[in-house]
Amino acid sequence: MMKDVIDVMALQNNRRERRLPDYRSAPGHSLATNFIFECGIKLGLQPASVATAAIFYHKFFKEADKNDYDCYVICTACLCAAGKSRDEPVRLRDAVNVAQNSINRGAGPLELGEEYWSWRGAVAQAELLVLRLLGFNLDAPSSHRYLLHYLRSLQEWFPAAQWRSAPIARTAMAFLQDFHHSPFVLDYRAPHIAVASLTLALHVLGVSVPLASTLDDDAAWYSVFTKDLQKEKNWEIMEKIMQVYGREPEPI
C-alpha cells in the first residue's frame, strides 16, 4: 500500500521533471531566455531584475556572435550583473549551482572541485565581458515601474467591482515580463512597452476602459500616460509581444 503511494508520487515528480525544458538538447540559443527566467526565479530575483538580465542578454548578443560564446554561461553572468545593478546581488556560488542544476536536472550541488571552479571562473569572466560589451551602461529601462503606475491610475478610474472581475494587473505584468523573451524588447521605449502590455491585457480579457468609447479615438485613453505613442505603433508592439508565444520550440 505504502509502496503504491510512493510510486504515484514518483510518477508525478517524473512528469513534472519532464515538463521542464531540457537545455542540453535545445539547439543553440533557443532556450536562452527560458534559462534566464528559470534561474532568476530560482535565485529569488525580483521580476524586474530577471527582465534586466534578459535585456543584458539581448544587448550582448546584438554585438557578439552567438556561436562564439557558451549561451548558458553568458546567461548566468547576465543574471549576476543584473542582480548587482539592481542592488539585489546573488552569490556567485548560488548562481553557479542553480545554473548547473537547471542544466543537469536532478544533480546535486557541485563539489568544490575542478568543475565547480571552472564554472565559477567562467561566469566571473563572462560577467566582466558582459559589462565591457555593454560599455558599463547598466541602466535597464524600467518598464515595470511605468506599468505599475499606469495600473494604479487605471484602478482608480475603474469601478471597483469591474476591476476585481478581471485579472488586469496580473495579465498585463505577465505580458510585459514575457516580452523580455524577445530581442524586440530593445527596440521600444519603456512607457510604450508598458502601454502595449496593458492594452493587450485589456483586449485579451475583453475589458474596455470606462468612457473610452466616448472619445473620438477609442484608443486615446492612454494618451494621459504617454503622449507620443501612435495607435499603429501600439499594435506593432502588441504583435511583437504575441509573437513570443509562437516561438519554437514551445516555451513551457
Place this chain on the structure above:
Amino acid sequence: MQNVSAPREPTQPVLSTSSTILSMREKEKYIEDFDFPFCDESSKYEKVAKIGQGTFGEVFKARARNTSKKFVAMKKVLMDNEKEGFPITALREIKILQLLKHENVVNLIEICRTKATLHNKYRSTFYLVFDFCEHDLAGLLSNVNVKFSLGEIKKVMQQLLNGLYYIHSNKILHRDMKAANVLITKNGILKLADFGLARAFSVAKSGTVNKYTNRVVTLWYRPPELLLGTTVFQGPTEQQQLILISQLCGSCTPDERLKPYVKDPYGCDLLDKLLQLDPAKRNDADTALNHDFFWTDPMPCELANMLAQHTQSMFEYLAPPRRPGHLRHHHHVPGPQAKPSQPQDSTYQDRVF
C-alpha cells in the same frame, strides 16, 4: 583556488556548445588581442602622478595621448580578493555617476580597462576616468598661502550646497562628505567627488523605517546620530555614549565658542543650523541656500582670481603631513618660477616629495 585566476577570458565553454577549440597559445593571443568596442584601453591616457590613496584604491592624474592632451583623473577599481566578480560597490558608484550630471558633481567620462596579458595573469584592471580637477578643499585649506575672502567662502559653501541639493533631489546619499572629497577646479568650480560609499535611498513610507548601515562617513565627520550605536564611543547605554561624545566634542547646544573663529554673524547662524543635534531640525541644502548668509554683502564671488595666484595642484594626499607644533610649517612656497622646465604640463605642477 588557483583555477579561478587561470586564463579564462573570454569564457571557456563549460558545455561544448562553442564551435571553436583553441590551443593554449592561441587562446592567449586571442585574449590579448580582444577588442572591446565599448570599453577603451587605459593606455589612451598617460599617467602623470598619483594624487590620491585610500581604502577605495588609488587615483592618478593622467593625460590623454590624443591631440586633446586633456587631463583626467583615473580611479582604479580594486579587484583584489574579489570573490563575487566585479565589485557591486564599484557598479553602484558607476551607476550613480552616470545618473548625476551637474556642474557641481564630478563628471565621469568613461570606464577603461587594461589589456589582459600574461603580465597581469590575463586579468584586466578597470579605471573610472573623470574630468580632472586641480585641487581638493582639504589641500587648499591645509596650505597657509591660500586665503579665502568671505565672499569666496560663501561661493564655496553655495556650490557645495547646490551639489548636495542636486544629488539629494536625485535620491542619492553621498555618505562620505569631507573636504578631501570636495574638488575645486582652477576656475573655481566646486565638484563633489568619490561616490564609492554612496547609495540610492527611498523615502520611507509612513510607519516603516529604512534600515541603512550607520557605518558610513569618515569617522571625524560623522553626525552625532551615526555615532550612537557604534563601537567608537563604547558605553553601556546610549546615555553613557552621549556623555562620552559631548565630553570630547563639546556642548550639544549652540554656544558662543565658535564666535571668535567665525566673525560673520550670518555664517555663525548658518553653522548652528547645519549642526543642529536633532537631524529633523537640521537645515537641508535647500533651506541652507536660502539663508541670509548667501544674500548679504559681501555677496558670493568667483574663486578664479584667487586661485590664479597658485600654480600648483593642492590635494590632501600631496600636502605635507601636519605635525603638532609645526602646524604653520610650510616648506613649499609655490611660485611660477619654481619649475619652469615643464611647460607642456599646462601651468600646473605636481608636488613630488
